[in-house]
Amino acid sequence: MATQALRWARPTYAGYLFTEVWRSDTALANTETATVEAGATLVGEASGNVWFDTGLTRGQTKYYYLRHVNTAGEKTGFVDKAATVENFNAGDFGAQPASDLLTAIAGLTWAAGKGLRMSGDSAVETFDLASAGVDFLAAVDAAAQRAALELGALALLGSINNAHWSGTALAVGNGGTGAATPAGARTALELGTLATQAADAVDIDGGAIDGTPVGASSPAAGAFTSLAAAGLVTLGEGAELEVTSGEITVTHAIHAIDTPGGTVDLETINGGGDILFLRTVHNTRDVVVKHDVGNIRCSTGGDLTMINALKVVVLIRFGSSWHASLLG
Known part of the structure; x- marks a missing residue:
């Protein structure tokens, strides 16, 4: 079977209602109204500008006669169209052409509560809609949609400030401060007194640095890019040390040293930082700082003798060696 499409210019005058389509298997002598109504058959009416004649046989020639009718029932004269029946592309006549997507949609099984x-490309599927989704899609306006989503008054605001906020404080676990006041917020966030101090006026009167309590007298190590002292710098003095087997072990920057009796040699210094001051205790028990025997290098290139309590040796560590100079 085949289909024949007829197309014409739709009238633009006021009151146009539809177009009649008459058909004949043979050509009529003329298009007079009486001739067409007697020799042809009214096969269709169309309010647009296209009409499809179906159930035909390909290759047949059909004769069509068209006339327009207005809202008052008045009719124009006939015009004729002869056509040889052929199949046609529906897309050429403004109809929807074949579509893989529409075919896929038509093959789906539908049920209540499905979306x-x-x-994929030209592939579709149904899915179950949650009750909230059904309510949202069924909502008749924006207010009903907000109600379906259980949105409050804040959903209508373009921005939020303190005037819009009421109720209990947002908990810390939910990203809030857990309090309505600054002091309460600091407590909830477990902030100490440093949180309220200015950067140029910080008062630290407790705690510890590297395990040493702030303000305590015991030493602790510290690393600084630079250290500028506005007042006095005090170096802690350690206990008196006795030279034993040519060695001492230092714990502070300043030490007094002594001998078991008589003059002894100091060859090796263990421990300590980078600067060290040594002094003797007794004028009658000398200490000879040996050059290049252990880990001490003397500035004179020879040994340094600390002959009384007024002599002080200053040592600076370079790598694993101490470089010594005698003062006084």
């Missing part, structure tokens, strides 16, 4: 979504 439609794309699952």
Whole structure:
């Protein structure tokens, strides 16, 4: 079977209602009204500008006669169209052409509470809609949609400030401060007194640095890019040390040293920082700082003798060696 499409210019005058389509298997002598009404058959009416004649046989020639009718029932004269029946592309006549997507949609099984979504190119599938989704899609306006989503008054605001906020404080676990006041917020966030101090006026009167309590007298190590002292710098003095087997072990920057009796040699210094001051205790028990025997290098290139309590040796560490100079 085949279909023949007829197309014409739709009238633009006021009151146009539809177009009659008459058909004949043979050509009529003329298009007079009496001739067409007697020799042809009214096969269709169309309010647009296209009409499809179906159930035909390909290759047949049909004769069509058209006339327009207005809202008052008045009719124009006939015009004729002869056509040889052929199949046609529906897209050429403003109809929807074949579509893989529409075919896929037509093949789906539908049920209440189902939605439609794309699952690939020209591929679709149904999915179950939650009750909230059904309520949202069924909402008749924006207010009903907000109600379906259980949105409050804040959803209508373009920005939020303190005037819009009421109720209990947002908990810390939910990203809030857990309090309505600054002091309460600091407590909830477990902030100490440093949180309220200015950067140029910080008062630290407790705690510890590297395990040493702030303000305590015991030493602790510190690393600084630079250290500028506005007042006095005090170096802690350690206990008196006795030279034993040519060695001492230092714990502070300043030490007094002594001998078991008589003059002894100091060859090796263990421990300590980078600067060290040594002095003797007794004028009758000398200490000879040996050059290049252990880990001490003397500035004179020879040994340094600390012959009384007024002599002080200053040592600076370079790597694993101490470089010594005698003062006094």
